[in-house]
């Protein structure tokens with residue numbers, strides 16, 4: 001599966017408008033997925049190059065096919081964006097701009113064998129990087145109750161406290177292996193059939209924990225900021241209020257480093273701003289985009305420019 005069948009990118013014109021300034025620099029797509037945003041960036045600036053990262057080898061295979069026409073202007077690597085500074089070319093050249101399009105791709109969400117889906121009978125997996133780490137079934141079997149509770153709360157799962165207790169009780173007698181097991185735990189807490197959105201919030205909370213998505217974002221944002229060239233832009237699309245809050249706070253702090261410092265610090269001791277926020281409010285998809293691509297509905301784009 002490649003192209004829009006793999007994943008239909010959201011907010012493409014907003015991304016291009018903020019991100020692409022330098023006509024021939026090195027751009028980062030830190031979540032290249034099926035390569036939709038990457039293709040748009042490479043088309044917008046015919047001299048620039050792009051490094052595309054993803055944790056998922058199937059994403060990189062799809063992106064490789066989709067981006068083949070751009071030849072050696074593209075390089076792909078299986079790496080988390082939080083490790084971007086491990087890339088020698090990035091360290092040497094620095095980035096002309098960087099994009100993160102967070103969350104899971106349609107490919108990951110739609111294929112039962114990837115184990116993200118709330119459809120019936122799906123074996124729970126949810127790993128973006130299939131070559132390593134604990135899958136969702138293993139996580140639910142072993143995660144301490146306190147960590148499970150904070151993951152469910154952080155991911156906005158319904159009735160997080162009761163649900164964490166229920167999962168711990170169920171797993172004492174039998175493993176939660178499939179989507180049905182997880183939905184059954186939720187419904188026994190709700191005492192009624194769960195709505196689609198309740199199931200989706202629960203599965204999203206588990207997915208975020210399986211992939212350490214919050215930690216990757218918290219560490220990845222400053223890692224990318226530090227390898228931007230002066231004047232370069234970091235654009236981030238998030239689909240979840242927790243992610244969006246992390247991005248918003250980071251961008252604000254970097255733009256006003258006196259935030260959170262003691263109020264009477266002498267002026268000379270205040271650190272200077274590292275850059276400025278370009279989006280006072282996040283950019284959201286219009287009705288037309290949502291009608292064409294309903295998964296774009298929760299997308300929020302924020303952009304920040306490193307000081308020149």
Ligand SMILES: C[S@@+](CC[C@H](N)C(=O)[O-])C[C@H]1O[C@@H](n2cnc3c(N)ncnc32)[C@H](O)[C@@H]1O
Nearest residue numbers: 009031033034035036037054055080081101216
């Ligand atoms: C919403 S999709 C991106 C779609 C892409 N913009 C496109 O146009 O096809 C998110 C992608 O980010 C990847 N991903 C999530 N967290 C990551 C991380 N920390 N580092 C690298 N890739 C990550 C996922 O595997 C998934 O393929």
